Amino acid sequence: MDLRAIRYFMEVVDAGGFAKASEKVHLTQPALSKAVRLLEESLELQLIERGKRGVHLRLTPAGEVVYRHGLALLATRDDMLAELEAMRSLRGGRLKFGLAPLGSAELFAPVIARFRSLYPKIDMQLLVRGGIEQTTALRKGEIELATGITALDSEFEGLRIRKDPMVVVLPRQHFLAHRRELALHELADTAHILFEPEYALHQLVVDACEQSGFSPIDVTRVSHPDFGIALVAAGTGAMILPSYIAERHMVAGVVSVPLKETDLHWELSLFWRRGQPLSFAAEAMIALVKERLGGL
Template sequence: MEFRQLRALVEVVRQGGFSPAAKVVFATQSAVSKAVKQLEDELGVPLLNRIGHRVTLTSAGEAVFRRATKLLADRDDLLTELDEVRGLQRGSLRLGLPPVGSNTLFAPVFVRFRQRYPGIDVQLLEEHGSDALEARLRSGSVELAATLLPAPADFDWQLVRREPLVALLPALHPLARQGSVTLSALRDTPFVLFGDGFSLQRIVLDACHAAGFEPHIAARSTQISFMVQLVGAGLGVAFFPRMIALQRGSANVRAVRLTEPKLEWAMSLAWRRDAYLSAAARAWLAMVAEVHGPAR
């Protein structure tokens, strides 16, 4: 049993097929298929159900996949520890970042980090939504991931920034000129939300349920610019951290403060509680605090 075989199996499952997995592991599709077949032959059981272009795990495959992700994560941790011997002159840091707020919060950190530690290879993985990032963190694909609080119990975390949520309304909406608005006052306005897997969507929907109503969702998207365009065209109301809403201001939209005090966007950097945190990761966390100051 070899790590390359385990990596092939894990990525086939994660990516949903042999062809996309081959792109992730930088191999040919036939090489990935051969690695999985060798693993099946060695173990003496089929690991995948192959249905056309789709693959699913067999019962044995589920057990092997679970163990394989842990073994690969432990291997990555070991390699990270070995990088410590070389100090911060060499090594790598794998970061998972979401599409919301990363350009504002982490681009300045990345620039300064590269200037101070040019020998560290910072590998950025962008995922749509906190759920996907948390899965990557648990599997060891990334060492640090930006995620919204509250963080899962198996993670440690460092707060980066808190921002109140604001309602982004069409300029001609009756409430667009108000200084503030309650979530309940927007119950008859269609919502433009982020897609499934985004913590920000859950925050808004949970607040609506607490207020006693189920919103009408006009659209879901993973693209901030597209959501702002939909709001500007009069489709409905979207909800963003204040700093992002102010950056996206235009003549067609208005950002209005929400009165609910608990409706906030609290971005953190999280890591597995049982994982070894590399010197590069600790340096990144220190750099975040240096650039943004102590978050409260």
């Protein structure tokens, strides 16, 4: 049903006739009469009882129903347009933003604070999720943007924010702690501390170890790098981490040794579903991330 036709019909009723209504809507009287007639034909109901010259009219019972609901429809339309304008000007709207537990606090907290200061009316929902959960949430439409480790391919597009080499965090007393760099296979007999499987980094490390000819042994799983490094300091095992994260959480009693000859690295991205229309709020966040963090 054409809302414009309903508006024309209501203008005719409010004006008490087609002549006065045509002046208000800037439409010729024949064109206005035709629009109302087409509305009646589409509903298969007469809405207006016209006088001899089409001046004096009154509503039929069906016309009263259409007029009453027309008021609500046009009010809803106005509300919709006002809300869309608020979203377009970033005076309203919502942004559901999934944050990876690893690295997001250090890199994205200043950007999020700036976004809130620029757009205080945006309802921002921050959801901390592991990498596996992030991609699932994007596919389901539960979030618009995500941070984490992922392939930018036919399914996801985005910005590469940071690429870091990996290091091995060892207890200071470990027999390999004095080395300037380590090959991954040299850790075959060392207990490992890994992130939980829902972290994308978990599988990256496991795959790299297997490509070097071994599977991690005596594995302890953690959800936070600071707790993992605390376990290293206590002598529980070694932990492979991005150099940036290791530096941020370093404590006494551990050392950080670079890995050599490996393709294993940490590559953090801001990403979203390819081809998915984004809200104005999401577009504004992407622009701000480009401005503050750049892209690789």
